[in-house]
Amino acid sequence: MIDLRRLRDDPGYRRGVERKRVRAGLVDEVLELDARRRAAVAQVDALRARQKAASKEIGKAPPQDRPARIEAAAALKEELAAQEKDLAALDARLRDLALQVPNPAHPAVPDGGEDDAAVVRTVGEPGAGAPALDHAAFADAMGFVDTEHAAEASGSRFAYLMREAALVELALVCHAMRVVVGHGFVPSVTPTLVRERTMEEAGFFPTDRAQVYEVDGGELFLVGTSEIALSALHRGETLPAERLPARYAGLSTCYRREAGTYGKDTRGIFRVHQFDKVEMFSFAEPGDSEAEHERILAIEEEIIGGLGIPYRVVDIAAGDLGAAAARKFDIEGWLPSEGRYRELTSCSNYLDFSARRLGTRVRSARGTELVHTLNGTACAISRTLVFLFEHYQEPDGGFAVPDVLRPYTGFARVEPRVPQ
C-alpha cells in the first residue's frame, strides 16, 4: 500500500510512482479523494464526540430528565449515521484506488521498460556456439521431461520431470536450502493455498490477479511463489529491533497462469504453470534494507556461480518493476541455444509497501515504524534445469551433474540414452 501522506507531501515519492506504468490521472484521483476523506473524518469525529458526550450525560442525569435527553441524543445519532455512511463509501472508493497505486521506483532505478534494464555486471564467459540440442530437445532425448503426457493430463505448459532429472531437482532443492540456511535463513516449507487477504497484503492483489489460479469457489488462491506465505509470517506484529533482520527460506510449488504469454517459450520447461522454488524472504529495519538487498543478490550469485552458469546482473527499469517492488535485480543466465541471457532469478526490495498492508512493524530506539520486506529466488528449479541441460550436455550426448549437486544425486553423470 502506498503511503498517502508521502504521496501528497513528497514530490519525489510521487515522481517514483509516475516513473512506473500507471494510469494517467490515478494519482490525482487518489489525492483528491484523500483530501475529501480527511475532511469528512474530521467532521464525523466531531459529531461523534458530541453524540458520545450526550449519551454519557444520560447515565448521570436524574430519571425525569432522561426522556428529553434521549430524544436529543437520538437525533444526533441519525445525523451521525448518515454522515458515517457517506464516509464509508468514500473510504471504500479511496481504498480501491489506492490499492492500484504502485510502490514508487527507487531513485537509482533506470527509466524505461522491459528493454531498459541496466547491466550491473557480467560474470563468466558465455562461450561460443550453441549446444547440439536445446534444452527441450535434450531433455526429450534423455527422457528427462515428458510434456506430451503432461498435456494429456493437465494441458500445455505442464511437464512430468522424469528419471535422473527428478533426482537432480531434489538435489537442487537440497543444495539451495543448504546454502541459504548457511546464510542464516530459517528453512520452511510453506502453504501453497492462501486467502485473498494474504494475496493482497503480500502486494500481489489487485494488480496481479490475472496471473493467479483460484480454488474452492474463490476462497483460496494458489501461490505463484512462497514469498506470499512467508510475508504473512509476521502479520500484525510489532517486532523488537533485535529480531531483525528476520530471514526465512521457503520451499514450495509455485503456480502461474502465464496469461498473455501465448506462443512465448512454448518448448520444454522454460515457462511452465507449475514449478518448485526455494525462495528467500527478509524482514529488515528500514535503514538496513538496501544492504539486505545486496546480500540476497550475493547469495543468488553464489548459487548460480556455483552451478557454473555464466550470468549477468541487471537493474530492472522502472516501467518493468511490477506493483510492489521499489527496486529489482534480476540475474540472467546465459542460454546457449538462444545465444542470449534469460531471466533465472530475481530479487526485490518492497521497502514498506507490503509491510503497510501486513501491519508488520519494528520497535527500536527511534520508535515504531514499518519494516521493509525483501525477497529473492534462491533456486527456481525448472528454470535452472533448463540452463543445466544446455551447459552440462556432453559431446557424446550424456549429461554431467554439476559438482555441487553430486553429493545429493549420488551419481556424477547420466549416460546418453540409446534411441529405441
Added chain:
RNA sequence: GGAGGGAUGCCGGAGCGGCCGAACGGGGCGGUCUUGAAAACCGCUGUGCGCGAGCACCGUGGGUUCGAAUCCCACUCCCUCCGCCA
C-alpha cells in the same frame, strides 16, 4: 462432516448495558534505598488516525440501543469429543 467450549493489553486473568482504554497479578522501564545486587516501596508502561480539540480499536464483520468488551447474527481461528483420512 457432526457436537460442545473458547478468543480481552507484553503475559496471565477479571469485567453489572452508562462511572471501562479496560480491575488484579506478573513482566518491562524509571526512581528511592544499597558499595553493588536482591528484597521492599513509589511512579510509568498498547496501537493507529488527526495540526489539534478529538476519534477509532476488547478475534473479524454486521445488528439492537441515547449508550456495547458486555445483548443478537454471521464469519475466522484455537481447544475437546465423534466420524473420516495420507
